[in-house]
Amino acid sequence: MTQETQADASITGTVRSVHGRGVVRMEGRYATDIDDLWSALTDVHRLARWIADVDGDLRVGGTFRATFTSGWEGPGRVDICEAPQHLLVTMTPGGDEETVIEAVLVADGDGTMLVIEERGLPLEELAGHGAGWQAHVEDLAAHVAEREPTDWHTRWVELTPSYEEAARQ
Amino acid sequence: MDVVLQALSDPSRRTVLEALSEGPATVGELAALLPIARPGVSRHLRVLRDAGLVDVRKDAQFRVYNLRPEPLVEVDEWLSRYRSLWESRLNALQTEITRGKRRSSK
Numbered sequence: 001m002t003q004e005t006q007a008d009a010s011i012t013g014t015v016r017s018v019h020g021r022g023v024v025r026m027e028g029r030y031a032t033d034i035d036d037l038w039s040a041l042t043d044v045h046r047l048a049r050w051i052a053d054v055d056g057d058l059r060v061g062g063t064f065r066a067t068f069t070s071g072w073e074g075p076g077r078v079d080i081c082e083a084p085q086h087l088l089v090t091m092t093p094g095g096d097e098e099t100v101i102e103a104v105l106v107a108d109g110d111g112t113m114l115v116i117e118e119r120g121l122p123l124e125e126l127a128g129h130g131a132g133w134q135a136h137v138e139d140l141a142a143h144v145a146e147r148e149p150t151d152w153h154t155r156w157v158e159l160t161p162s163y164e165e166a167a168r169q
Numbered sequence: 170m171d172v173v174l175q176a177l178s179d180p181s182r183r184t185v186l187e188a189l190s191e192g193p194a195t196v197g198e199l200a201a202l203l204p205i206a207r208p209g210v211s212r213h214l215r216v217l218r219d220a221g222l223v224d225v226r227k228d229a230q231f232r233v234y235n236l237r238p239e240p241l242v243e244v245d246e247w248l249s250r251y252r253s254l255w256e257s258r259l260n261a262l263q264t265e266i267t268r269g270k271r272r273s274s275k
Contacts (some may be wrong), residue, residue, distance in 0.1 A: 053206060065211065071195035071232030073211050128229020153195070156231060 011137050015130040015167050022121035022167075024130045026137045030114055034107040036144040037114060038084035040144055041103055050143040051136050063093070069139070069152040070132050097122075114140075127167040131159035170247060173240045176220035181205060182213045189223060196232065213249035 011028035030037055040046045042052050056064025060081050063148035067073040074097075080088035087103040099120040108115045118135065121129050135156045176182055181203050188194055200210045206257055214234060217223040221240045226233050 053200075055206070067196055067200075067211050068230060069197055070229045070230035071197065071234075073196060073232065125229040128231065132230035153231065 011134070011141065013130055013134045013137075013163075015126050015163065017123055017126070019134035020123065021119065022123050022126035022129065023117060023119045024121065024126070024133045026116045026133050027112075028114055028137060028141070029108060029111050030141055030144050031111050033110070034084045034105050034112045037105055037112045037144060038138060041087060041105075041152075042081070042083070046143070050139040050149050066091075069136070069149070070156065098134065123167075127160060127163040128156075130166060131156050134159050134163070170240075170243050172220045173222065173244055176216050176222055177244075179213065179216075181209075182217055185210075185213060185217060186222060189234060191234045192227070193233045196234065199234065239275060 010030070011026060014025045016023050016025070032040075037076075040050070042058070044058070047054050050069075052066045052068040054064050054066045054076075056062065058064060058078055058081075060078050063075055063077045064141045065073070066076050074092050074095075076089050076091045077093045078087075078089055079100075080086055080102075089101050091097070091099045091101060099118050101116065101118045102113045115135075116133065118129065118133065132152075135150075135152050138155065139152065142149050176269055177186075184202055185199055188199060196214060199214070200206070203210055214223060214225075222237055223234050224237050226235060244249065
């Protein structure tokens with residue numbers, strides 16, 4: 001089950017099922033260097049401007065609480081943090097809703113390739129999470145271009161039908 | 170009822186309830202109303218949720234909070250026992266004022 005949803009020329013979102021759980025993957029090229037993109041993904045002041053308010057211990061092994069622009073809120077744990085290319089966090093560690101979010105960055109000329117995956121999602125919510133992540137990474141693209149992010153909810157509603165289609169494949 | 174009164178005892182939480190009385194809202198929208206950071210708003214929402222005064226609707230990542238007025242019924246019933254006391258005192262005061270006016274107008 002893999003389907004591409006092309007809403008922005010530089011970002012490709014796919015959803016798939018692995019061992020009965022959902023995986024959302026956002027692959028894209030961002031118009032900034034790898035160190036700047038890494039800081040957008042790890043600096044709490046910058047995270048607050050496009051995806052989430054994060055509060056807690058952000059060292060490897062540390063736990064934090066996050067409140068996303070989507071309204072989702074809960075605990076997380078930093079498992080891998082290798083600047084500037086590899087970040088892996090576990091959300092709601094030990095809980096029923098446990099998922100893993102992984103970001104991999106690769107320098108690409110004057111830009112940076114970024115793959116973000118969230119794994120372990122309930123299959124029945126896969127479309128909602130796919131649309132949600134697409135809205136998040138579009139906000140990231142806006143943030144690194146020094147534009148204001150759009151309203152997450154409006155964009156999520158717009159993107160949901162195409163992800164529902166993708167999740168059915 | 171203790172847990173409900175406890176939840177109502179904080180001005181930030183009352184602001185949240187007031188906002189939700191006008192319709193559902195996300196934690197981000199509620200945070201915009203309060204002079205505190207979002208993790209603080211989340212803590213207040215947890216207290217309100219534990220007291221049964223708000224519930225959360227979930228749709229994948231999307232979370233929206235709604236007011237649940239049901240626990241306020243118990244508080245209202247408790248207050249209503251005292252309402253009759255102050256109402257009868259206010260009526261007595263009203264009678265006294267009217268009587269005084271009548272006397273002074275003579």
